[in-house]
């Protein structure tokens with residue numbers, strides 16, 4: 001097994017991007033409050049640290065829950081599904097549980113772009129135009145953590161060797177390319193950013209119809225130092241505090 005070279009660590013750390021002070025968990029909790037969200041769907045729950053902070057009706061999906069936080073908290077309704085998101089969307093519809101469309105969804109399951117793309121396609125169908133979908137881990141601070149297989153021992157920047165975003169960043173590029181009507185707002189939350197997607201269209205079939213084409217085209221794509229810089233320029237993050245305090249997140253337009 002190859003080991004990281006300690007002499008490369010300082011340079012690797014110096015080139016690491018930094019994000020803001022707000023954590024993605026606090027951001028989501030505040031977003032739910034500010035938006036007056038009636039319900040929340042979280043794909044990929046793990047120990048429940050984020051789900052625990054949501055106060056509205058919620059659904060959590062994970063094939064392997066390792067709960068350490070009380071996921072119920074102040075919620076009146078909570079449904080947990082111990083299964084993959086593909087199985088969940090095949091057999092269940094969150095609209096049946098919520099008796100309406102999903103208000104806010106946080107997609108944080110398997111960190112491979114084809115999984116996140118499917119989660120996005122399946123979730124958008126259950127949303128309405130006023131809903132928000134949050135994509136986790138799409139602002140990777142360095143290129144190494146975008147590897148498709150997490151190999152911490154081979155990283156040069158050992159301080160963040162346990163951070164693994166996988167290649168879910170590709171979904172942001174896919175949405176920008178194929179769904180220009182979506183409103184995409186990168187947010188500078190720690191540790192690896194969040195992408196807020198709004199102006200959703202539950203009737204859109206673009207991604208579904210081109211699914212295999214997209215997979216073939218993006219599967220082997222990898223960041224180069226130049227394309228990484230371009231990605232960060234295109235997806236320059238907004239400060240979480242600005243978004244929470246200056247954007248009207250309770251916006252409601254009746255269809």
Ligand SMILES: C[S@@+](CC[C@H](N)C(=O)[O-])C[C@H]1O[C@@H](n2cnc3c(N)ncnc32)[C@H](O)[C@@H]1O
Pocket residue numbers: 042043044045046047048049050051061062063064065083084085086108109110115
């Ligand atoms: C990064 S963790 C989620 C962290 C959690 N959202 C939080 O904020 O604390 C990713 C989770 O995705 C789950 N996962 C893996 N494959 C999945 C799949 N196919 N569908 C849904 N969840 C999956 C893992 O079991 C793991 O618990």
